[in-house]
Amino acid sequence: MPVKIHIKEQPKTFERFGAQWTPTIQVLDPDGTKRHQFEGFLPPDDFLGQLKLGLAHSAFARQQWKEAESRYDDIVKTLPDSDAAPEALYWAGVSRYKSSGDPTALQQTTEAFKIHYQGSTWAKKASVWAK
Amino acid sequence: MSIAWNKDVDAALAQARTAKRPLLIDFNAAPM
Numbered sequence: 001m002p003v004k005i006h007i008k009e010q011p012k013t014f015e016r017f018g019a020q021w022t023p024t025i026q027v028l029d030p031d032g033t034k035r036h037q038f039e040g041f042l043p044p045d046d047f048l049g050q051l052k053l054g055l056a057h058s059a060f061a062r063q064q065w066k067e068a069e070s071r072y073d074d075i076v077k078t079l080p081d082s083d084a085a086p087e088a089l090y091w092a093g094v095s096r097y098k099s100s101g102d103p104t105a106l107q108q109t110t111e112a113f114k115i116h117y118q119g120s121t122w123a124k125k126a127s128v129w130a131k
Numbered sequence: 132m133s134i135a136w137n138k139d140v141d142a143a144l145a146q147a148r149t150a151k152r153p154l155l156i157d158f159n160a161a162p163m
Contacts, residue, residue: 003143004159017140022160023160024157024158026155028155029154030151
């Protein structure tokens with residue numbers, strides 16, 4: 001459900017949702033809970049990656065682990081050079097762990113970060129899962 | 132592909148709840 005809010009037409013809606021800059025994009029759950037937000041103009045792949053992250057985070061928050069994993073994996077596969085990809089790789093591993101209960105999923109994610117996105121914040125976060 | 136943007140956030144929230152679909156909000160200041 002896409003909604004466009006212009007600051008001159010609906011300034012109170014900006015306040016209501018905590019939007020403080022333009023452009024601000026928010027992804028909300030069906031119940032209205034905010035799950036993802038980003039500000040500023042982005043190149044197309046990075047913009048798409050952030051939108052997909054929002055949908056994946058929404059699935060994760062609803063504990064739809066398989067859907068979340070699939071959405072995160074899709075970002076890594078289709079937008080590997082986007083800023084969203086390292087975060088998606090991290091959360092794909094967490095989703096696999098959540099659905100299986102198997103800590104191997106986290107260790108495999110640590111190994112994947114040794115090949116991809118080594119310098120990212122997400123690689124540092126995943127490093128604690130090493131065997 | 133054109134996007135059918137809604138300007139009524141409460142109507143969109145109601146639709147999202149009914150359809151069980153996420154909501155995307157674009158807060159912007161583009162020239163009108």
